[in-house]
Amino acid sequence: MMKLVIGLDGRSSGEKALTFAKSLAKKADDCELIVVYVIEWSPFSFQNAAENAERHKRREEEIAIARERVVDPAVADLRAAGFNARAIVRHGDVADTIDSVADTEGASQIIVARASDGGLTSRIFGSSTASLVMNARVPVTVVA
């Protein structure tokens, strides 16, 4: 079975990545689409004791929000269109985490969108895209 990992960042440009992934999946006999959303997080950041005590609770909340707003609607759309799809939400460095998911899942390709507008967030995500392209262990397609 072919597996495609689609990295979403919660922006509209993600639609393009999904559209491209669908076009590829249609060509394959058996294809699974894995939609990945990464919550930017570092184990080396600084927090105070009160934040630490609530960290587990906040993590669960962050994952729930990411599922509800980004990945679940995307997976629902894909399934409605007849595709085999599922979602993964992880905390970590965006590029490293998408690559690591693709590697463990045995995906044949990673599909991400190009950072479309010039905002600060997309610049940060843009650099994540660049880092992914340079370091990924599987082929990466950047959809314009």
Next chain:
Amino acid sequence: MKNFKALILALIATLAVAVPAQAQDAAVSLDARVNEAFANATGWFVNFIFMSIPGTNFPWIVMWLVIGATVFTVYFAAVQFRFFGHAIALVKGDYSDPNDAGEVSHFQALATALSGTVGLGNIAGVAVAVGIGGPGATFWMILAGLLGMASKFTECTLGVKYRNEYPDGTVSGGPMYYISKGFDELGLPGGKILAVMFSVFCILGALGGGNMFQANQAHAQITQITGDFPGWITGLVFAAIVFAVIVGGIKSIARVTEKVVPFMGILYVGAAIVVLIVNYDMIGWAFGQIFVGAFTGLGVAGGFVGALIQGFRRAAFSNEAGVGSAAIAHSAVKTKEPITEGFVSLLEPLIDTVVICTMTALVIIISQQLILDQATGNYMLNEAGTAIATIDGNSGVALTSAAFGSAISWFPYVLALAVILFAFSTMISWSYYGLKAWTYLFGEGKTTELVFKIIFCIFIVIGAAASLGPVIDFSDAAIFAMAVVNIFCLYFLMKVVRKELNSYSARLKSGEIKKFTH
């Protein structure tokens, strides 16, 4: 609306001109009254904690801490050295499951605990130790730091093992939990009473060393730059900011501190290294003073015992090993193996005391702020004979500031900022430790929490207004009282930790516990 704003501004301007002149006298006497009332109220407690062992001038509490740290070091067969490398690997995340990403990492738990301990103890406390006990105090401080690593290991392992995990995903841990749960599990009586005792002392420690001492020294540092003004003013400003963070939930202030404090810590060590490099030819001499002073005292009050007491006392105050505070901070980590947090926590006294405190001590010794009698090679005492005479009569944080200033003229300004930020971050940490003890006693709930937070803010004002002597005595006494209960209980619970240690090291050896490839 415009008129209203103008009115307010005019009012503030009038007050700014009129109030200081009138308030000066009243304020000074207010500071004096706060100081006197505070010293009277806490004197008996301080005297009890620092009571000497009969027939000696050695405070029993210092002996208590040293014996505790030594027992843990021997009982766990020098765990602080055997598992040092493993502790580093854990902090680096080599053994962290990628599926747990987003939870509190070992690094974060360590950094949080460190931000509660690295601070004034390392800057002002060391100056007090070296100022009274001479360079030799540094030797005993380092030894106390190395032994203290075993105490931290013991308490932090238990902190994670017996923490409370609530259904909403939050956690509460610390000595009060491991004492009551651990004693129950072992079928020992009195766990609940001891946990309550610990909580009472923890609240006092939070108000003393975690609050008043910080406010006091921050004020001392500010007046060094601005000139003298009443302490309660600094106290009110600090209280307002802390109130905004812990009651108002204004996270932006706390976030800025979280980012800036580690940077300040690195800058501080960096500056100390620069001073040492500039005076590289004196490093050998300074270590000579430390070693000779450790066993002879070099003329300090109380001789080498005086140096030893000061070294151990300030080390314990700085790294809090055996006190139990770190167990509260470390208990939030995500791990299936409580012992791993014990390994990580043993790095804390190393960084805090063996590295940072030693840097401060070396800078003070090398800058020759302490007046040495060239004829005898001994240090000269001040008029009262209580401490070593210094060039400008400085003590505490002012002594450290003068020492750095003699090599890097602008550094006292950076240090002032560092002291204020360290004081602030330590207050935030201790407000949490105190709160956990408070809620253990009175139950969780918005109102009970608010009562503690308001008391905490009031003590900031008192701490800034009172003078250093009574504040430092009370701060030490309260923090050491925590260690009395904590170490006593650790003796009963240490077999639980040994069981964990044996099981973990066997699995580590057999390869059952593996590194994750990231």
